[in-house]
Amino acid sequence: MLFSHLKKWNPKRIFCFLSSDLEQKKSIAPPSPPLLGPPWIHYPDNLPEWFYSSNYPMTYTEKRSPTFLTTGNPCLDFFFHVVPNTPPRSLKHLLCSAWNHDPLTTLKLIFNLRGVRGTGKSDMDGFYTAALWLHQNHLKTLAANVGSIPRFGYLKDLPEILYQLVQGSDMRRKQKAELAKKKKNIKGAKEKPSREDRMMDRSSVPREIRVLESLRRDSMKKLESSRLRRVRRREMARNALDKYSDDQDYRFLFERISDYFAELLKNDMKFYESGELRKVSLAAKWCPSMDCTYDRVTLICESIAKKVFPRELYPEYEGIEEAHYSYRVRNRLRKQVLVPLRKVLESQEVSSAAMSLYKDKFLNARFTKYLEQVKAENPKIDAGEFLPHLIVKSLIKSLKHDCRYGSVQVAELHWKRMVDGLSKEGKLRNCMAVCDVSSSMKKTPFGVALVLGLLVSELSEDPWKGKLITFSEIPVLQTVKGDDLKSKIEFVQKTGWWGMNTNFQKVFDKILKIAVEENLKPEQMIKRLFVFSDMEFDKASAKPWETDYQAIVRKYTEKGYGSALPQIVFWNLRHSTATPVPRNQKGVVLLSGFSMNLLKLFFDSELDMDIDPEIAMEAAISGEEYQKLVVVD
Template sequence: MACQPSLVGPPEVYRPRTATATATPAATGNPFVDQMVANFNKKTTVPPPPMIYTENYALTFLSTGNPCLDFFFHVVPNTPPVTLTQRLQSAWDHNPLTALKLVCNLRGVRGTGKSDKEGYYTAALWLHKHHPKTLACNVGPLAEFGYFKDLPEILYRILEGPERSTPFKSPSTREARVLAAMKRMEIEEVKARESREDKKVATAKKAIERYNRDPDYKFLYDRISDLFADILKSDIQHFNSNQLNKISLAAKWCPSLDSSFDKATLLCESVAKKVFPRDLYEEYDGVSNAHYAYRVRDRLRKEILVPLRKALELPEVYIGANQWGSIPYNRVASVAMKFYKEKFRKHDKERFEEYLEKVKSGKATIAAGALLPHDIIASLNDMDGGEVAELQWKRMVDDLSKKGKLKNCLAICDVSGSMHGVPMEVSVALGVLVSELSEEPWKGKLITFSKNPTLQMVLGGDLRSKTDFVRRMEWGMNTDFQKVFDLILEVAVNAKLTEEQMIKRVFVFSDMEFDRASARPWETDYQAIVRKFGEKGYGSSVPEIVFWNLRDSRATPVPGNQKGVALVSGFSKNLMTVFLEESGALNPESVMEVAIAGEEYKKLVVLD
């Protein structure tokens, strides 16, 4: 048998070598000089990260000094894909397992995740390109961070390109929905001119060709279809034994036959063949491959998906059957409630309004877990007058309150010009949320900062009035961060507050593009704050600061090892849970580690 070719190299490679000792200066005999030389050659400190200026000319760091922490702090829902993947590459080079956990943290709908779906899909495609085995062998844990639907979505985007996505995002206003509907009608008219059959065949050929020629795609595809098949077989056993509470949501998110996902990936065929393998069912003996595939696909629909979806009491099942009067509203998921509420009121008004009254009185519950705070606030302008949004906001606050309270905490909302659009809406939403989770005397209070920061009591008895009040608070085009802490320090000095009476933690919801305010050219905003508090005798009472980044920006307020500070980001309220419990002194890296320390993260493995 011929030996496999290999590299041997010269004999010197195999000889043991003694490590060369590092040359050290000879002793001079003078103790002082010898100690000076020894200490000079010691590297006792790590140099700080490089520095830059913010868009408003304040000095800031370019990096935390930890690429993983940079990814955690800087990647937000509006981060361009090219920037995200560059930061992900740096994080992976630094610590692959932590980087993988941070990718999953992007998706995490529950726990401490950021609910950044698009960022997560971008990262998943990067994983498939650079570390395909790691992505494929983690499909089970990945589904736990989001939904089973994420898995066919990833396959779809690999086939069709990263910008292609099947879900239609429902616009937030009636006018936008009308325009979108007209746009879809125009698109459908164009599509109608094409040969549907030709397109279906071409799409299927594309899926088959990719599966046969790309081993990395094939491996991922098989792992995903294995997962669906195994869980569906387990779920149907639970169904047959009347253990309905053990049924997963795999049937809900498994592609329906001839859906966009199924046509593009042919996933239903693969799952069906594994649920009903030919060698275990005699009726498929002698049947052609094409006919076998057709029969098991139909069997998957009839015997697995239909009964399981009915058992899950999904609203889509009742809507499709026009059985509006049978919808169990207390089982409708938060996102589904947000999108279907107008249809519920139109087709089942009496029952739906009765359900909402029960929620108000505490006799029924409404889901809110998967919604982002600013999305709930945006729903205040929907046709229902914001009634559902008010109830979902209350549920969100109640759920977080059960996990703990924010003690001696205050929120600062950046409402300056650079925050225009979604970041400003998120800043307002998270600021109001912190004010509601805070204990007295800070409950219901927050600060907006631009030119003249002010401490405000958020007035209003409902969510709409509170958010309207915050939006009417004074704001301008600049972001004078230091003025906020000058105000806090002034109050403390004038009232002669003790250390125990001082505010302990400040949440800063911003894009970190602060104004230049220090007269000292090489002093960052945080360094200036610490100096000012020390000069007034409050050096040990500088509030802990949670810098919560809301916009794609290079500005980094502090390095990763700065004590008394946290660096977080994103639009989700989930990370708030990290600060609801009593903990030791903050520092950026420890907060990141806590955010990715849950049991679900321990299932992740790096393989390539």
């Protein structure tokens, strides 16, 4: 029945019907795109050979510009893509791939994350995430390198790793979130009752009764707080004992760390008793105190005390119960070791982080007079461990909240100390910074780009000293003006062009336009550009699958400046998968992070201009301390 009506149709009629239907669809369908052929037929004949020979997988940036998916070297991917805001899951994925490729290089890169000196990145949270991954996958390697951790960071890193193993890796993140929530609640607290309402309430109740009621409430709060503290401490102690007894891997690392502290303290006591006070280490300063948070969570003080005062070497402990022995050696460690050694370590110097944190407290103790004295002489405020953007953040916060004069001066002196310290190590020759100020840079990366760009401009030699380029949709070449950090920051903020787009190629279009108009010779061109960005560039090339760097090479070649192509330092500031060039691209460096330490690689042109990303990475982890790291498992 369904097909019976088709018998009435003439075959010619059916063919005409189908033909007309096809013609109608053709008229509706969009026109076919023109054939382009392979990309290389559109390029000039004098481009370098590597331009055509990329076999690495490609993808798109967030803004649809072609980019590489990987450098081709998992270790280099880890070095370039891990930044302070990288999610732990992504960091572990990159770490696992890198370790499978080259364990020793990966171990060096892990410690490079923590490094606050040399060419380290000062990424403390990233290092802790990597250290916990090592504990889970390569415990013996982590334990074998415990002594190297303080040389890249500080001794406090050791109890912090144990703390996170007991409490969980996300505990610090939760604590920061709770603290931010408390601050927000304080700022958004409900308005207090008016003075008239409070007077009415007071008049209805006799003063004696109000005082007694207030004392009763305070007493109840104290009792409840005391009870909750006891409950929390018991829970912490039980968790610490359970972790120590049930987790063999944790116990192995715990004993290694307590051994390390005990050996340092015993050696320090020998130096103390012999009067060689300059040889005393900082072990007493960073050794957890009795009943501090680290001790309550891990119970490490008991272990250290028993190793400093072992029962078999001290006859007075023979025959006494274990609990009494533990109590006595803990107390003895405090009185006879930590207290005298900490007295020796007392100093008038204050670290940069503590100076920033407690500057408002210092203002009440003749601190302003001290700042004036320091300003008149050589700056003696330590800024070695302070990240540049945190200095500027502190300055802006002080100006925003109209803080006292001393708060601004601390930031100014920190900046001066940092610039002077770096200047003594070398200069940046023929260098200029290019700062991404587009909307994709978010909050912190945006500030880091500007501050690192400003730092490069101050460290550069003439004629590029004080100059930088900001770019989003339109690049702007700026000559930074101002005598102090405050005026320089205000100048950059006022004169920059902030936009939604990230047109990276326009920067080089502008450079080439100036070169052609001024008829510059190749040797007069800028030799190195630091690009501080998230690498999420806009699509700006009409040629399919032509990356931004390939487009730059092509444009320089077309204008006759192929031999004057500058070395480009791609400095990644935000977590993304965009990779501008592969591992073996000559004349390009791939860096990342918020620390200025990696700038030292370029002082006085220590790196060749035709360096590739792999060689630059190896240079960053070639220091003496890195040679002491060992892979065991």
